[in-house]
Amino acid sequence: DIQMTQSPSSLSASVGDRVTVTCRASQSITSYLNWYQQIPGKAPRLLLYAASTLQSGVPSRFSGSGSGTDFSLTISSLQPEDFATYYCQQTYSTPHTFGQGTRLEIK
């Protein structure tokens, strides 16, 4: 199975900050990497797929990059509604494993 490791596990930041979350795969997954946002009590929401393609309706302050084993999610200017938990997921092979999550908290 492919293991997905996110860092950091938690992050404190302020509105307006630029933040980056990283995700590392245990083997190459080319660009088969998705990012999801989950607000407490809500279902996950797709942000980006294929490493860098923004899902329809997602604000352009979210961006993704990477290929192979190393990926990143960047939020260019944090908004109050962005404080949530973020998960990466590989769909290169089954099981379609998720990272452990990165909790983004208000400083």
Added chain:
Amino acid sequence: EVQLVESGGGLVKPGGSLRLSCAASGFTFSAYSMNWVRQAPGKGLEWVSSISNAGNYIHYVDSVRGRFTISRDDAKDSLYLQMNSLRAEDTALYYCARSRTAYSGSIYFDYWGQGTLVTVSS
């Protein structure tokens, strides 16, 4: 509007069974692969199973293989998860999610239901 509505969760004793359902609307259900993803209380997301649009490709995470069965009824626009020999570690909120495939071949889950809670406890 795409909607996925899960049902069938509840409290069950270890070794018991449950059948989860996911009712789909707002899209051509038969054209899409579907998935079950679970989240234990306070924990992260775990992909559980997927089924292709034709129902001929099915995959499971190792921890449920042989105990859970995914299926679909395109005439009823519904996805199912039959869960047998349940264990305490199966306690989780179970989501159904729709798959899409990008031009590059990358699969992603673009719509999710709100989940149904399964609690396995004596």
